[in-house]
Amino acid sequence: MTPELVAWSCSPADIGNSPWSRLPKLKICWCSRCLADDFAAGRPAHIRQDWVIAAIGFCHHHRWPLEDRCNACGSSVWAFRTPARGALRMVCTACWRPLERSFPPALEASNAIRHCWEAVIAFEHQIMTALRGKTPDQFCLNFTSAEQVLREVRDISGLLISSDRSDWAPVNAFPCAAMMPGHRLPEFHSTDAPHPLASARIPLRRSLLAATCAIVMDAGSDVALLDPGVAPAIETFLSRVEGAAIDSFIAAPGRWSPSLIQRIAETRRATRRSASIARLKGCISAIDRAFA
Ligand SMILES: [Zn+2]
Ligand SMILES: [Zn+2]
Incomplete structure (x- = not known):
């Protein structure tokens, strides 16, 4: 896999020689419908391989736009959490809502x-x-x-x-x-x-x-x-x-x-060709005006 087509929060290209420089970190988007499927099936939420590919903007399974922000509050920070009942879920750490909520305008797409x-x-x-x-x-x-x-x-x-x-x-x-x-x-x-x-x-x-x-x-x-x-x-x-x-x-x-x-x-x-024709037409109308 070529690194330019992988999504990075901190890219390998930004890494300096200093031992204190940041480590490369993958940027993970998600498909709310895949997460909803995980929840409905009672299985732990998990990251799909395609969600870190930078040349992908949609979930190809659900034909659905990937997301990188919480639909409730707009935060991009999320974490895995195990609720008191049920399997592991991906949740927004700003408003603590689960990320399987679909964006309403996407649901209403024509x-x-x-x-x-x-x-x-x-x-x-x-x-x-x-x-x-x-x-x-x-x-x-x-x-x-x-x-x-x-x-x-x-x-x-x-x-x-x-x-x-x-x-x-x-x-x-x-x-x-x-x-x-x-x-x-x-x-x-x-x-x-x-x-x-x-x-x-x-x-x-x-x-x-x-x-x-x-x-x-x-x-x-x-x-x-x-x-x-x-x-x-x-x-x-x-x-x-x-x-x-x-x-x-x-x-x-x-x-x-x-x-x-x-x-x-x-x-x-x-x-x-179009530019030449436009120039020619301009010349013809200038001549027409001169002899009018
Ligand atoms: Zn999906
Ligand atoms: Zn949120």
């Missing part, structure tokens, strides 16, 4: 929202397949190897959160309200921190994964993942992210899949 969740879950499934060293489904990600899927996820999520020009992260140009039911879309700030998925909170993680999914799977996806009125994801990616940064990844032999590189080249050609 079919359109669930459709977006399914699109991202399908993409995450391909990432998980790649993490196991298996070739992704070539129908969804044609001519793409397992290594290329993982590199594209790491590289593109890094490009979507960093910006030389402003505090505004390019991921904000890919609004997808379905990733945060019941919340207003936040403004994400740019950062140069390495491996953003590994340290991101769940709203940013899911937003990065949804945007990367829309960029990478654009041609094969029949889902309008992004909010209405938003341009095709690959066009937004090319207009919002510095071209030189994208080119440096494209120039590395075999780093990104040939299908993604080809779509980038085609989109750039189409954008240049």
Whole structure:
């Protein structure tokens, strides 16, 4: 498992040489429905392996958004507790409520929202397949190897959160309200921190994964993942992210899949063509005005 795709509270990259520096610590999200299943079955609550993978924003068993905050009080600090009766439970240590309570807006999610969740879950499934060293489904990600899927996820999520020009992260140009039911879309700030998925909170993680999914799977996806009125994801990616940064990844032999590189080249050609036509139309109307 590559450490950049594991969720860390304190990442191995932050560890200094000092013996007093902090130890790397995994960041654990949870699925309230898995915990509710544990409770209903009378078995001890337990952490699933997928809950520490930074390339996962949903429980694939329940098709349900993972959480990293108590739904009652918003605290992120939790602990295992054995109640007087019953099995071990995960509880919030601020309000002592159990974490199997689902977030009400998620329970009320519309079919359109669930459709977006399914699109991202399908993409995450391909990432998980790649993490196991298996070739992704070539129908969804044609001519793409397992290594290329993982590199594209790491590289593109890094490009979507960093910006030389402003505090505004390019991921904000890919609004997808379905990733945060019941919340207003936040403004994400740019950062140069390495491996953003590994340290991101769940709203940013899911937003990065949804945007990367829309960029990478654009041609094969029949889902309008992004909010209405938003341009095709690959066009937004090319207009919002510095071209030189994208080119440096494209120039590395075999780093990104040939299908993604080809779509980038085609989109750039189409954008240049549209710009030329717009310039030409501008010239024609200027001539028309001059001779009117
Ligand atoms: Zn679950
Ligand atoms: Zn709480």
